[in-house]
Amino acid sequence: MLVTAIEARPVRSLDQVRVELEPGIVSVVGANGVGKTNLVESLYFALTGRSFRTSDRRDLIPFGGSLARAEASVRDEDGLERRLLASISRTDGRRHLLDGSPADPATLARNRPPVAVFAPDRLSLVKGPPAERRAHLDGFAAARWPARTELRKRYGQALAQRNALLSRLAAGYGASGDLDVWDAGLADAAAPLVAARDEAIAELSGPFAGAAAELGLEGGASLEYAPRAAGSAEEIRAGLEERREQDIRMGRSSWGPHLDELKLATAGRSLRRYGSQGQQRAALLALLFAEREVLLAARRVTPLLLLDDVMSELDPGRRERLVGRLDDGGQALITAADEQSLPAAALRSVVRMPMPPALPSAAAA
Ligand SMILES: Nc1ncnc2c1ncn2[C@@H]1O[C@H](COP(=O)(O)OP(=O)(O)OP(=O)(O)O)[C@@H](O)[C@H]1O
Ligand SMILES: [Mg+2]
Structure with a gap:
Protein backbone atom coordinates (compact mmCIF):
# COMPACT_ATOMS: atom_id res chain seq x y z
CA MET A 1 0.00 0.00 0.00
CA PRO A 114 0.29 1.90 9.07
CA VAL A 115 2.14 5.13 9.75
CA ALA A 116 4.84 5.93 12.32
CA VAL A 117 6.39 9.30 13.08
CA PHE A 118 9.74 10.38 14.36
CA ALA A 119 9.83 14.04 15.38
CA PRO A 120 12.06 15.68 17.98
CA ASP A 121 9.22 16.12 20.47
CA ARG A 122 8.23 12.48 20.15
CA LEU A 123 11.13 11.65 22.45
CA SER A 124 8.51 11.75 25.16
CA LEU A 125 7.68 8.24 24.03
CA VAL A 126 11.01 7.14 25.51
CA LYS A 127 11.35 9.57 28.38
CA GLY A 128 7.73 10.26 29.24
CA PRO A 129 5.35 8.33 31.48
CA PRO A 130 4.52 4.63 30.86
CA ALA A 131 1.03 5.43 29.53
CA GLU A 132 2.52 6.71 26.27
CA ARG A 133 4.51 3.52 25.76
CA ARG A 134 1.50 1.33 26.52
CA ALA A 135 -0.62 3.25 24.02
CA HIS A 136 2.13 3.00 21.42
CA LEU A 137 2.58 -0.72 21.95
CA ASP A 138 -1.17 -1.31 21.68
CA GLY A 139 -1.19 0.76 18.50
CA PHE A 140 1.55 -1.40 17.04
CA ALA A 141 -0.31 -4.59 17.98
CA ALA A 142 -3.40 -3.23 16.22
CA ALA A 143 -1.37 -2.54 13.06
CA ARG A 144 0.27 -5.97 13.28
CA TRP A 145 -2.96 -7.88 13.93
CA PRO A 146 -5.96 -5.86 12.74
CA ALA A 147 -8.33 -8.33 14.42
CA ARG A 148 -6.92 -7.19 17.75
CA THR A 149 -7.62 -3.50 17.18
CA GLU A 150 -10.44 -3.36 19.72
CA LEU A 151 -8.60 -5.03 22.62
CA ARG A 152 -7.34 -1.80 24.12
CA LYS A 153 -10.71 -0.09 23.93
CA ARG A 154 -12.52 -3.10 25.36
CA TYR A 155 -10.16 -3.23 28.31
CA GLY A 156 -10.55 0.53 28.88
CA GLN A 157 -14.32 0.16 28.99
CA ALA A 158 -14.23 -2.79 31.40
CA LEU A 159 -11.81 -0.88 33.61
CA ALA A 160 -14.02 2.21 33.68
CA GLN A 161 -17.01 0.10 34.71
CA ARG A 162 -15.15 -1.68 37.48
CA ASN A 163 -13.67 1.61 38.73
CA ALA A 164 -17.10 3.24 38.78
CA LEU A 165 -18.39 0.49 41.03
CA LEU A 166 -15.27 0.62 43.21
CA SER A 167 -15.73 4.31 43.83
CA ARG A 168 -19.37 3.68 44.81
CA LEU A 169 -18.25 0.92 47.17
CA ALA A 170 -15.54 3.17 48.60
CA ALA A 171 -18.26 5.73 49.34
CA GLY A 172 -20.24 3.08 51.19
CA TYR A 173 -22.85 2.13 48.59
CA GLY A 174 -23.54 -1.37 47.25
CA ALA A 175 -22.06 -4.74 48.23
CA SER A 176 -18.62 -6.06 47.36
CA GLY A 177 -20.23 -9.11 45.75
CA ASP A 178 -21.44 -6.78 43.00
CA LEU A 179 -17.83 -6.79 41.84
CA ASP A 180 -17.94 -10.44 40.70
CA VAL A 181 -19.32 -9.64 37.28
CA TRP A 182 -16.96 -6.70 36.71
CA ASP A 183 -13.94 -8.73 37.85
CA ALA A 184 -14.81 -11.36 35.29
CA GLY A 185 -15.33 -8.72 32.60
CA LEU A 186 -12.04 -7.02 33.36
CA ALA A 187 -10.14 -10.33 33.43
CA ASP A 188 -11.68 -11.39 30.10
CA ALA A 189 -10.56 -8.13 28.54
CA ALA A 190 -7.12 -8.14 30.20
CA ALA A 191 -5.92 -11.61 29.16
CA PRO A 192 -5.97 -11.06 25.37
CA LEU A 193 -4.53 -7.55 25.73
CA VAL A 194 -1.58 -8.82 27.76
CA ALA A 195 -1.10 -11.69 25.31
CA ALA A 196 -1.04 -9.28 22.35
CA ARG A 197 1.56 -7.11 24.08
CA ASP A 198 3.65 -10.16 24.92
CA GLU A 199 3.58 -11.39 21.34
CA ALA A 200 4.35 -7.93 19.99
CA ILE A 201 7.41 -7.65 22.23
CA ALA A 202 8.55 -11.14 21.26
CA GLU A 203 8.51 -10.09 17.59
CA LEU A 204 10.04 -6.65 18.15
CA SER A 205 12.87 -7.53 20.54
CA GLY A 206 15.34 -8.94 18.01
CA PRO A 207 14.82 -6.24 15.37
CA PHE A 208 14.97 -3.57 18.09
CA ALA A 209 18.32 -4.81 19.38
CA GLY A 210 19.65 -4.99 15.80
CA ALA A 211 18.52 -1.48 14.84
CA ALA A 212 19.74 -0.04 18.14
CA ALA A 213 23.21 -1.53 17.64
CA GLU A 214 23.33 -0.08 14.14
CA LEU A 215 22.34 3.35 15.39
CA GLY A 216 25.11 3.25 17.93
CA LEU A 217 23.38 2.34 21.18
CA GLU A 218 26.19 0.61 22.96
CA GLY A 219 25.95 -2.19 25.45
CA GLY A 220 22.99 -3.93 23.85
CA ALA A 221 19.49 -2.53 23.84
CA SER A 222 16.42 -4.36 25.00
CA LEU A 223 12.67 -4.10 25.18
CA GLU A 224 11.14 -5.54 28.30
CA TYR A 225 7.52 -6.09 29.10
CA ALA A 226 6.75 -7.75 32.42
CA PRO A 227 2.97 -7.73 32.83
CA ARG A 228 1.60 -7.54 36.35
CA ALA A 229 -1.36 -9.68 35.43
CA ALA A 230 -0.18 -12.54 33.26
CA GLY A 231 -1.86 -15.82 32.46
CA SER A 232 -5.39 -16.90 31.69
CA ALA A 233 -8.51 -14.83 32.28
CA GLU A 234 -9.30 -17.14 35.21
CA GLU A 235 -5.91 -16.50 36.82
CA ILE A 236 -6.32 -12.76 36.36
CA ARG A 237 -9.81 -12.91 37.84
CA ALA A 238 -8.42 -14.67 40.89
CA GLY A 239 -5.73 -11.99 41.17
CA LEU A 240 -8.37 -9.27 41.10
CA GLU A 241 -10.34 -11.00 43.80
CA GLU A 242 -7.25 -11.17 46.00
CA ARG A 243 -6.85 -7.40 45.72
CA ARG A 244 -10.50 -6.64 46.17
CA GLU A 245 -10.33 -5.22 49.71
CA GLN A 246 -7.49 -2.93 48.78
CA ASP A 247 -9.22 -1.79 45.59
CA ILE A 248 -12.40 -0.97 47.49
CA ARG A 249 -10.41 1.05 50.00
CA MET A 250 -8.72 3.00 47.20
CA GLY A 251 -11.81 3.24 45.06
CA ARG A 252 -9.98 2.09 41.92
CA SER A 253 -8.31 -0.89 40.28
CA SER A 254 -4.76 -1.10 41.57
CA TRP A 255 -3.60 -4.02 39.46
CA GLY A 256 -3.75 -4.89 35.77
CA PRO A 257 -2.37 -4.08 32.32
CA HIS A 258 -3.41 -0.41 32.59
CA LEU A 259 -0.41 0.01 34.91
CA ASP A 260 2.15 -2.03 32.97
CA GLU A 261 5.44 -0.61 31.81
CA LEU A 262 7.26 -1.25 28.56
CA LYS A 263 10.88 -0.72 29.46
CA LEU A 264 13.46 0.38 26.92
CA ALA A 265 16.95 -0.24 28.24
CA THR A 266 20.59 -0.31 27.28
CA ALA A 267 22.99 -2.46 29.20
CA GLY A 268 20.05 -3.28 31.45
CA ARG A 269 19.48 0.34 32.51
CA SER A 270 16.28 2.22 31.85
CA LEU A 271 16.67 4.69 29.00
CA ARG A 272 13.83 6.68 30.42
CA ARG A 273 15.70 7.34 33.65
CA TYR A 274 19.34 7.25 32.64
CA GLY A 275 19.51 7.66 28.86
CA SER A 276 21.21 10.66 27.28
CA GLN A 277 19.28 12.70 24.74
CA GLY A 278 21.19 10.99 21.91
CA GLN A 279 20.57 7.53 23.34
CA GLN A 280 16.87 8.25 23.74
CA ARG A 281 16.66 9.44 20.17
CA ALA A 282 18.47 6.35 18.90
CA ALA A 283 16.12 4.14 20.93
CA LEU A 284 13.03 5.81 19.50
CA LEU A 285 14.36 5.36 15.98
CA ALA A 286 15.27 1.77 16.70
CA LEU A 287 11.77 1.08 17.98
CA LEU A 288 10.16 2.60 14.88
CA PHE A 289 12.54 0.68 12.62
CA ALA A 290 11.84 -2.56 14.44
CA GLU A 291 8.10 -2.04 14.01
CA ARG A 292 8.57 -1.31 10.34
CA GLU A 293 10.68 -4.42 9.85
CA VAL A 294 8.12 -6.63 11.58
CA LEU A 295 5.20 -5.14 9.64
CA LEU A 296 7.03 -5.49 6.33
CA ALA A 297 7.87 -9.11 7.04
CA ALA A 298 4.49 -10.08 8.41
CA ARG A 299 1.94 -8.48 6.16
CA ARG A 300 1.52 -7.33 2.62
CA VAL A 301 1.15 -3.72 3.70
CA THR A 302 3.96 -1.23 3.34
CA PRO A 303 4.38 0.81 6.48
CA LEU A 304 4.98 4.51 6.06
N1 LIG B 1 -2.20 27.54 11.94
C1 LIG B 1 -1.26 28.11 11.18
N2 LIG B 1 -1.62 28.95 10.18
C2 LIG B 1 -0.69 29.55 9.39
N3 LIG B 1 0.62 29.34 9.52
C3 LIG B 1 1.04 28.51 10.49
C4 LIG B 1 0.12 27.86 11.37
N4 LIG B 1 0.82 27.10 12.24
C5 LIG B 1 2.11 27.28 11.91
N5 LIG B 1 2.25 28.12 10.88
C6 LIG B 1 3.47 28.60 10.22
O1 LIG B 1 4.07 27.54 9.53
C7 LIG B 1 5.47 27.79 9.50
C8 LIG B 1 6.23 26.60 10.03
O2 LIG B 1 6.10 25.58 9.18
P1 LIG B 1 6.85 24.24 9.51
O3 LIG B 1 6.86 23.94 10.95
O4 LIG B 1 6.29 23.23 8.59
O5 LIG B 1 8.33 24.67 9.06
P2 LIG B 1 9.54 23.73 8.70
O6 LIG B 1 9.79 23.84 7.25
O7 LIG B 1 9.30 22.38 9.21
O8 LIG B 1 10.71 24.46 9.48
P3 LIG B 1 11.95 23.84 10.32
O9 LIG B 1 13.02 23.53 9.33
O10 LIG B 1 12.33 24.98 11.20
O11 LIG B 1 11.45 22.66 11.08
C9 LIG B 1 5.78 28.92 10.42
O12 LIG B 1 6.04 30.05 9.63
C10 LIG B 1 4.52 29.08 11.21
O13 LIG B 1 4.29 30.40 11.59
MG1 LIG C 1 10.03 21.34 10.82
Whole structure:
Protein backbone atom coordinates (compact mmCIF):
# COMPACT_ATOMS: atom_id res chain seq x y z
CA MET A 1 0.00 0.00 0.00
CA LEU A 2 1.56 3.25 -1.14
CA VAL A 3 0.71 6.89 -0.71
CA THR A 4 0.88 8.39 -4.18
CA ALA A 5 -0.06 12.00 -3.43
CA ILE A 6 -0.77 14.41 -0.62
CA GLU A 7 -2.72 17.64 -0.80
CA ALA A 8 -2.98 20.42 1.79
CA ARG A 9 -6.08 22.49 1.00
CA PRO A 10 -5.20 24.23 3.31
CA VAL A 11 -3.21 23.11 6.35
CA ARG A 12 -1.46 25.77 8.49
CA SER A 13 0.85 27.74 6.16
CA LEU A 14 0.22 25.49 3.14
CA ASP A 15 -2.54 26.43 0.75
CA GLN A 16 -3.53 24.39 -2.28
CA VAL A 17 -0.31 22.41 -2.25
CA ARG A 18 -0.12 19.03 -3.97
CA VAL A 19 2.86 16.70 -3.84
CA GLU A 20 3.18 13.42 -5.72
CA LEU A 21 5.04 10.79 -3.73
CA GLU A 22 7.28 8.11 -5.16
CA PRO A 23 7.64 4.70 -3.55
CA GLY A 24 10.72 4.38 -1.33
CA ILE A 25 12.43 7.34 0.26
CA VAL A 26 11.17 10.85 -0.45
CA SER A 27 13.10 13.79 0.97
CA VAL A 28 11.39 17.09 1.68
CA VAL A 29 13.98 19.86 1.67
CA GLY A 30 13.72 23.57 2.39
CA ALA A 31 14.75 26.38 4.72
CA ASN A 32 13.45 26.69 8.27
CA GLY A 33 9.82 27.71 8.37
CA VAL A 34 8.87 26.90 4.76
CA GLY A 35 6.36 24.27 5.81
CA LYS A 36 8.16 20.90 5.71
CA THR A 37 6.71 19.74 8.98
CA ASN A 38 3.34 21.13 7.94
CA LEU A 39 3.47 18.90 4.86
CA VAL A 40 4.33 15.81 6.89
CA GLU A 41 1.60 16.71 9.35
CA SER A 42 -0.88 17.10 6.48
CA LEU A 43 -0.10 13.58 5.35
CA TYR A 44 -0.48 12.18 8.85
CA PHE A 45 -3.73 14.09 9.28
CA ALA A 46 -5.18 12.81 5.99
CA LEU A 47 -4.35 9.22 6.90
CA THR A 48 -5.20 9.12 10.59
CA GLY A 49 -7.50 12.10 11.16
CA ARG A 50 -5.13 13.29 13.90
CA SER A 51 -1.99 15.38 14.28
CA PHE A 52 1.26 14.15 15.81
CA ARG A 53 2.02 17.71 16.93
CA THR A 54 -1.08 18.70 18.81
CA SER A 55 -4.13 17.17 20.37
CA ASP A 56 -6.19 20.16 19.25
CA ARG A 57 -6.80 19.70 15.54
CA ARG A 58 -7.94 23.31 15.22
CA ASP A 59 -4.27 24.29 15.37
CA LEU A 60 -4.10 23.06 11.76
CA ILE A 61 -6.51 25.74 10.59
CA PRO A 62 -4.59 28.59 8.90
CA PHE A 63 -4.40 31.79 10.93
CA GLY A 64 -7.56 33.75 10.31
CA GLY A 65 -9.22 30.81 8.52
CA SER A 66 -12.04 28.49 9.49
CA LEU A 67 -11.12 25.16 7.88
CA ALA A 68 -8.16 22.80 7.49
CA ARG A 69 -8.29 19.96 5.02
CA ALA A 70 -5.82 17.35 3.78
CA GLU A 71 -6.26 14.58 1.27
CA ALA A 72 -4.05 11.56 0.58
CA SER A 73 -4.23 9.19 -2.38
CA VAL A 74 -3.40 5.61 -1.47
CA ARG A 75 -2.80 2.78 -3.94
CA ASP A 76 -3.30 -0.76 -2.73
CA GLU A 77 -1.64 -4.00 -3.87
CA ASP A 78 -4.21 -4.46 -6.62
CA GLY A 79 -3.53 -1.00 -8.02
CA LEU A 80 -6.79 0.41 -6.70
CA GLU A 81 -6.59 4.12 -5.77
CA ARG A 82 -8.47 5.44 -2.78
CA ARG A 83 -8.67 8.91 -1.34
CA LEU A 84 -8.66 9.67 2.35
CA LEU A 85 -9.73 13.14 3.33
CA ALA A 86 -9.56 14.64 6.80
CA SER A 87 -10.90 18.05 7.70
CA ILE A 88 -11.50 20.17 10.74
CA SER A 89 -13.77 23.19 10.68
CA ARG A 90 -14.50 25.76 13.34
CA THR A 91 -18.19 25.50 12.57
CA ASP A 92 -18.73 21.90 11.37
CA GLY A 93 -16.29 19.91 13.49
CA ARG A 94 -14.22 17.16 11.99
CA ARG A 95 -14.61 14.66 9.20
CA HIS A 96 -12.68 11.70 7.91
CA LEU A 97 -13.83 10.40 4.57
CA LEU A 98 -12.92 7.46 2.38
CA ASP A 99 -13.62 8.17 -1.29
CA GLY A 100 -15.95 10.96 -0.27
CA SER A 101 -18.02 9.01 2.26
CA PRO A 102 -17.81 8.81 6.03
CA ALA A 103 -16.21 5.59 7.22
CA ASP A 104 -15.61 4.06 10.62
CA PRO A 105 -12.07 4.03 12.04
CA ALA A 106 -11.50 0.33 11.35
CA THR A 107 -12.45 0.70 7.67
CA LEU A 108 -10.24 3.76 7.33
CA ALA A 109 -7.35 1.93 8.98
CA ARG A 110 -7.70 -0.99 6.55
CA ASN A 111 -7.43 1.36 3.62
CA ARG A 112 -4.24 3.13 4.56
CA PRO A 113 -0.70 2.09 5.42
CA PRO A 114 0.29 1.90 9.07
CA VAL A 115 2.14 5.13 9.75
CA ALA A 116 4.84 5.93 12.32
CA VAL A 117 6.39 9.30 13.08
CA PHE A 118 9.74 10.38 14.36
CA ALA A 119 9.83 14.04 15.38
CA PRO A 120 12.06 15.68 17.98
CA ASP A 121 9.22 16.12 20.47
CA ARG A 122 8.23 12.48 20.15
CA LEU A 123 11.13 11.65 22.45
CA SER A 124 8.51 11.75 25.16
CA LEU A 125 7.68 8.24 24.03
CA VAL A 126 11.01 7.14 25.51
CA LYS A 127 11.35 9.57 28.38
CA GLY A 128 7.73 10.26 29.24
CA PRO A 129 5.35 8.33 31.48
CA PRO A 130 4.52 4.63 30.86
CA ALA A 131 1.03 5.43 29.53
CA GLU A 132 2.52 6.71 26.27
CA ARG A 133 4.51 3.52 25.76
CA ARG A 134 1.50 1.33 26.52
CA ALA A 135 -0.62 3.25 24.02
CA HIS A 136 2.13 3.00 21.42
CA LEU A 137 2.58 -0.72 21.95
CA ASP A 138 -1.17 -1.31 21.68
CA GLY A 139 -1.19 0.76 18.50
CA PHE A 140 1.55 -1.40 17.04
CA ALA A 141 -0.31 -4.59 17.98
CA ALA A 142 -3.40 -3.23 16.22
CA ALA A 143 -1.37 -2.54 13.06
CA ARG A 144 0.27 -5.97 13.28
CA TRP A 145 -2.96 -7.88 13.93
CA PRO A 146 -5.96 -5.86 12.74
CA ALA A 147 -8.33 -8.33 14.42
CA ARG A 148 -6.92 -7.19 17.75
CA THR A 149 -7.62 -3.50 17.18
CA GLU A 150 -10.44 -3.36 19.72
CA LEU A 151 -8.60 -5.03 22.62
CA ARG A 152 -7.34 -1.80 24.12
CA LYS A 153 -10.71 -0.09 23.93
CA ARG A 154 -12.52 -3.10 25.36
CA TYR A 155 -10.16 -3.23 28.31
CA GLY A 156 -10.55 0.53 28.88
CA GLN A 157 -14.32 0.16 28.99
CA ALA A 158 -14.23 -2.79 31.40
CA LEU A 159 -11.81 -0.88 33.61
CA ALA A 160 -14.02 2.21 33.68
CA GLN A 161 -17.01 0.10 34.71
CA ARG A 162 -15.15 -1.68 37.48
CA ASN A 163 -13.67 1.61 38.73
CA ALA A 164 -17.10 3.24 38.78
CA LEU A 165 -18.39 0.49 41.03
CA LEU A 166 -15.27 0.62 43.21
CA SER A 167 -15.73 4.31 43.83
CA ARG A 168 -19.37 3.68 44.81
CA LEU A 169 -18.25 0.92 47.17
CA ALA A 170 -15.54 3.17 48.60
CA ALA A 171 -18.26 5.73 49.34
CA GLY A 172 -20.24 3.08 51.19
CA TYR A 173 -22.85 2.13 48.59
CA GLY A 174 -23.54 -1.37 47.25
CA ALA A 175 -22.06 -4.74 48.23
CA SER A 176 -18.62 -6.06 47.36
CA GLY A 177 -20.23 -9.11 45.75
CA ASP A 178 -21.44 -6.78 43.00
CA LEU A 179 -17.83 -6.79 41.84
CA ASP A 180 -17.94 -10.44 40.70
CA VAL A 181 -19.32 -9.64 37.28
CA TRP A 182 -16.96 -6.70 36.71
CA ASP A 183 -13.94 -8.73 37.85
CA ALA A 184 -14.81 -11.36 35.29
CA GLY A 185 -15.33 -8.72 32.60
CA LEU A 186 -12.04 -7.02 33.36
CA ALA A 187 -10.14 -10.33 33.43
CA ASP A 188 -11.68 -11.39 30.10
CA ALA A 189 -10.56 -8.13 28.54
CA ALA A 190 -7.12 -8.14 30.20
CA ALA A 191 -5.92 -11.61 29.16
CA PRO A 192 -5.97 -11.06 25.37
CA LEU A 193 -4.53 -7.55 25.73
CA VAL A 194 -1.58 -8.82 27.76
CA ALA A 195 -1.10 -11.69 25.31
CA ALA A 196 -1.04 -9.28 22.35
CA ARG A 197 1.56 -7.11 24.08
CA ASP A 198 3.65 -10.16 24.92
CA GLU A 199 3.58 -11.39 21.34
CA ALA A 200 4.35 -7.93 19.99
CA ILE A 201 7.41 -7.65 22.23
CA ALA A 202 8.55 -11.14 21.26
CA GLU A 203 8.51 -10.09 17.59
CA LEU A 204 10.04 -6.65 18.15
CA SER A 205 12.87 -7.53 20.54
CA GLY A 206 15.34 -8.94 18.01
CA PRO A 207 14.82 -6.24 15.37
CA PHE A 208 14.97 -3.57 18.09
CA ALA A 209 18.32 -4.81 19.38
CA GLY A 210 19.65 -4.99 15.80
CA ALA A 211 18.52 -1.48 14.84
CA ALA A 212 19.74 -0.04 18.14
CA ALA A 213 23.21 -1.53 17.64
CA GLU A 214 23.33 -0.08 14.14
CA LEU A 215 22.34 3.35 15.39
CA GLY A 216 25.11 3.25 17.93
CA LEU A 217 23.38 2.34 21.18
CA GLU A 218 26.19 0.61 22.96
CA GLY A 219 25.95 -2.19 25.45
CA GLY A 220 22.99 -3.93 23.85
CA ALA A 221 19.49 -2.53 23.84
CA SER A 222 16.42 -4.36 25.00
CA LEU A 223 12.67 -4.10 25.18
CA GLU A 224 11.14 -5.54 28.30
CA TYR A 225 7.52 -6.09 29.10
CA ALA A 226 6.75 -7.75 32.42
CA PRO A 227 2.97 -7.73 32.83
CA ARG A 228 1.60 -7.54 36.35
CA ALA A 229 -1.36 -9.68 35.43
CA ALA A 230 -0.18 -12.54 33.26
CA GLY A 231 -1.86 -15.82 32.46
CA SER A 232 -5.39 -16.90 31.69
CA ALA A 233 -8.51 -14.83 32.28
CA GLU A 234 -9.30 -17.14 35.21
CA GLU A 235 -5.91 -16.50 36.82
CA ILE A 236 -6.32 -12.76 36.36
CA ARG A 237 -9.81 -12.91 37.84
CA ALA A 238 -8.42 -14.67 40.89
CA GLY A 239 -5.73 -11.99 41.17
CA LEU A 240 -8.37 -9.27 41.10
CA GLU A 241 -10.34 -11.00 43.80
CA GLU A 242 -7.25 -11.17 46.00
CA ARG A 243 -6.85 -7.40 45.72
CA ARG A 244 -10.50 -6.64 46.17
CA GLU A 245 -10.33 -5.22 49.71
CA GLN A 246 -7.49 -2.93 48.78
CA ASP A 247 -9.22 -1.79 45.59
CA ILE A 248 -12.40 -0.97 47.49
CA ARG A 249 -10.41 1.05 50.00
CA MET A 250 -8.72 3.00 47.20
CA GLY A 251 -11.81 3.24 45.06
CA ARG A 252 -9.98 2.09 41.92
CA SER A 253 -8.31 -0.89 40.28
CA SER A 254 -4.76 -1.10 41.57
CA TRP A 255 -3.60 -4.02 39.46
CA GLY A 256 -3.75 -4.89 35.77
CA PRO A 257 -2.37 -4.08 32.32
CA HIS A 258 -3.41 -0.41 32.59
CA LEU A 259 -0.41 0.01 34.91
CA ASP A 260 2.15 -2.03 32.97
CA GLU A 261 5.44 -0.61 31.81
CA LEU A 262 7.26 -1.25 28.56
CA LYS A 263 10.88 -0.72 29.46
CA LEU A 264 13.46 0.38 26.92
CA ALA A 265 16.95 -0.24 28.24
CA THR A 266 20.59 -0.31 27.28
CA ALA A 267 22.99 -2.46 29.20
CA GLY A 268 20.05 -3.28 31.45
CA ARG A 269 19.48 0.34 32.51
CA SER A 270 16.28 2.22 31.85
CA LEU A 271 16.67 4.69 29.00
CA ARG A 272 13.83 6.68 30.42
CA ARG A 273 15.70 7.34 33.65
CA TYR A 274 19.34 7.25 32.64
CA GLY A 275 19.51 7.66 28.86
CA SER A 276 21.21 10.66 27.28
CA GLN A 277 19.28 12.70 24.74
CA GLY A 278 21.19 10.99 21.91
CA GLN A 279 20.57 7.53 23.34
CA GLN A 280 16.87 8.25 23.74
CA ARG A 281 16.66 9.44 20.17
CA ALA A 282 18.47 6.35 18.90
CA ALA A 283 16.12 4.14 20.93
CA LEU A 284 13.03 5.81 19.50
CA LEU A 285 14.36 5.36 15.98
CA ALA A 286 15.27 1.77 16.70
CA LEU A 287 11.77 1.08 17.98
CA LEU A 288 10.16 2.60 14.88
CA PHE A 289 12.54 0.68 12.62
CA ALA A 290 11.84 -2.56 14.44
CA GLU A 291 8.10 -2.04 14.01
CA ARG A 292 8.57 -1.31 10.34
CA GLU A 293 10.68 -4.42 9.85
CA VAL A 294 8.12 -6.63 11.58
CA LEU A 295 5.20 -5.14 9.64
CA LEU A 296 7.03 -5.49 6.33
CA ALA A 297 7.87 -9.11 7.04
CA ALA A 298 4.49 -10.08 8.41
CA ARG A 299 1.94 -8.48 6.16
CA ARG A 300 1.52 -7.33 2.62
CA VAL A 301 1.15 -3.72 3.70
CA THR A 302 3.96 -1.23 3.34
CA PRO A 303 4.38 0.81 6.48
CA LEU A 304 4.98 4.51 6.06
CA LEU A 305 7.62 6.19 8.20
CA LEU A 306 7.68 9.95 8.63
CA LEU A 307 11.04 11.25 9.85
CA ASP A 308 10.90 14.91 10.70
CA ASP A 309 14.22 16.60 11.35
CA VAL A 310 16.17 13.50 12.19
CA MET A 311 19.29 14.08 10.12
CA SER A 312 20.48 17.28 11.77
CA GLU A 313 21.13 15.40 14.97
CA LEU A 314 23.06 12.44 13.58
CA ASP A 315 26.67 12.11 12.50
CA PRO A 316 27.35 11.16 8.84
CA GLY A 317 27.93 7.46 9.56
CA ARG A 318 24.60 7.12 11.35
CA ARG A 319 22.80 9.04 8.62
CA GLU A 320 24.09 6.51 6.08
CA ARG A 321 23.01 3.57 8.19
CA LEU A 322 19.61 5.07 8.86
CA VAL A 323 18.92 5.67 5.18
CA GLY A 324 20.30 2.21 4.38
CA ARG A 325 17.67 0.74 6.69
CA LEU A 326 14.91 2.71 4.98
CA ASP A 327 15.89 1.30 1.62
CA ASP A 328 13.91 -1.85 2.31
CA GLY A 329 10.83 -1.51 0.18
CA GLY A 330 8.82 0.55 2.65
CA GLN A 331 7.88 4.14 2.02
CA ALA A 332 9.46 6.97 4.02
CA LEU A 333 9.38 10.76 4.10
CA ILE A 334 12.41 12.59 5.46
CA THR A 335 12.53 16.32 6.09
CA ALA A 336 15.80 18.22 6.09
CA ALA A 337 16.76 21.88 6.01
CA ASP A 338 19.67 21.26 3.65
CA GLU A 339 20.40 18.68 1.00
CA GLN A 340 24.00 18.28 2.10
CA SER A 341 22.86 16.48 5.20
CA LEU A 342 21.21 13.75 3.13
CA PRO A 343 23.04 10.61 1.96
CA ALA A 344 22.84 9.81 -1.77
CA ALA A 345 20.17 7.16 -1.31
CA ALA A 346 17.85 9.80 0.11
CA LEU A 347 18.28 12.10 -2.89
CA ARG A 348 16.62 9.94 -5.54
CA SER A 349 13.32 11.66 -4.94
CA VAL A 350 13.37 15.20 -3.54
CA VAL A 351 10.52 17.61 -2.93
CA ARG A 352 11.84 21.17 -2.72
CA MET A 353 9.95 23.72 -0.67
CA PRO A 354 8.47 26.28 -0.72
CA MET A 355 6.18 25.09 -3.46
CA PRO A 356 3.93 27.33 -5.50
CA PRO A 357 0.23 26.44 -5.23
CA ALA A 358 -0.35 23.53 -7.59
CA LEU A 359 -4.11 23.40 -7.32
CA PRO A 360 -6.78 25.88 -8.34
CA SER A 361 -7.36 28.33 -5.51
CA ALA A 362 -10.12 27.55 -3.02
CA ALA A 363 -12.15 30.50 -4.29
CA ALA A 364 -12.11 29.16 -7.87
CA ALA A 365 -12.81 25.53 -6.89
N1 LIG B 1 -2.20 27.54 11.94
C1 LIG B 1 -1.26 28.11 11.18
N2 LIG B 1 -1.62 28.95 10.18
C2 LIG B 1 -0.69 29.55 9.39
N3 LIG B 1 0.62 29.34 9.52
C3 LIG B 1 1.04 28.51 10.49
C4 LIG B 1 0.12 27.86 11.37
N4 LIG B 1 0.82 27.10 12.24
C5 LIG B 1 2.11 27.28 11.91
N5 LIG B 1 2.25 28.12 10.88
C6 LIG B 1 3.47 28.60 10.22
O1 LIG B 1 4.07 27.54 9.53
C7 LIG B 1 5.47 27.79 9.50
C8 LIG B 1 6.23 26.60 10.03
O2 LIG B 1 6.10 25.58 9.18
P1 LIG B 1 6.85 24.24 9.51
O3 LIG B 1 6.86 23.94 10.95
O4 LIG B 1 6.29 23.23 8.59
O5 LIG B 1 8.33 24.67 9.06
P2 LIG B 1 9.54 23.73 8.70
O6 LIG B 1 9.79 23.84 7.25
O7 LIG B 1 9.30 22.38 9.21
O8 LIG B 1 10.71 24.46 9.48
P3 LIG B 1 11.95 23.84 10.32
O9 LIG B 1 13.02 23.53 9.33
O10 LIG B 1 12.33 24.98 11.20
O11 LIG B 1 11.45 22.66 11.08
C9 LIG B 1 5.78 28.92 10.42
O12 LIG B 1 6.04 30.05 9.63
C10 LIG B 1 4.52 29.08 11.21
O13 LIG B 1 4.29 30.40 11.59
MG1 LIG C 1 10.03 21.34 10.82
